[in-house]
Amino acid sequence: MYYDIIESPIGPIILAGNEKGLKHLIFLKGKKRIEIPADWIENKEFFREATRQLEAYFSGELKSFDLKLDPEGTDFQKSVWRTLCEIPYGETRTYKEIAVSIGKPKAYRAVGLANNRNSIAIIIPCHRVIGSDGKLTGYASGLDIKEFLLRLESEC
Structure with missing residues (x-):
């Protein structure tokens, strides 16, 4: 699993995922706390497009995301x-x-x-x-x- 920590107007955000898609967007400021697992690998390049889209969202320029997602659930x-x-x-x-x-x-x-x-x-x-x-x-x-x-x- 790859990860990156990006800055946002609401504090740092962890992005995590793999070739199948984005699996996590976690606020570091808030109720949910996370320690980055030892087997996750930092990779800013992997999240370049997700970071670009999130920056555009926060600046009011992006209304709809176009990213490969892979959430785990029922x-x-x-x-x-x-x-x-x-x-x-x-x-x-x-x-x-x-x-x-x-x-x-x-x-x-x-x-x-x-x-x-x-x-x-x-x-x-x-x-x-x-x-x-x-x-x-x-x-x-x-x-x-x-x-x-x-x-x-x-x-x-």
Whole structure:
């Protein structure tokens, strides 16, 4: 597994993946903490395009990512993540709306759990999912990061 640490307006981010695609986008500032495994190899060149796209996203120039992704999860989780990628930039959906769109209208809590297990934040835009009352609900890396991302998208 290759990795790189890039700077962003919300602090350092670890990108990790291999030839199959990007597997992780991890905020170093936030609730989730990570120690880089000893067998990961630092490789800035490998993530050049991902870094370019993320920089364009943070500057408001990129609305949709075009990167090879390889998240690990169950079939249900992957169906949720595919649906998250369909939420347009600057828009939000509720957990219930996601559940309905994947054909499991009562699975909104499971959608929340799948959202929490998303290992490629921003690119698989789990920050665009909110509570049915319109309030921001949990975000694995902290609500301050979720608020920042939603505000960024609403301003561009």
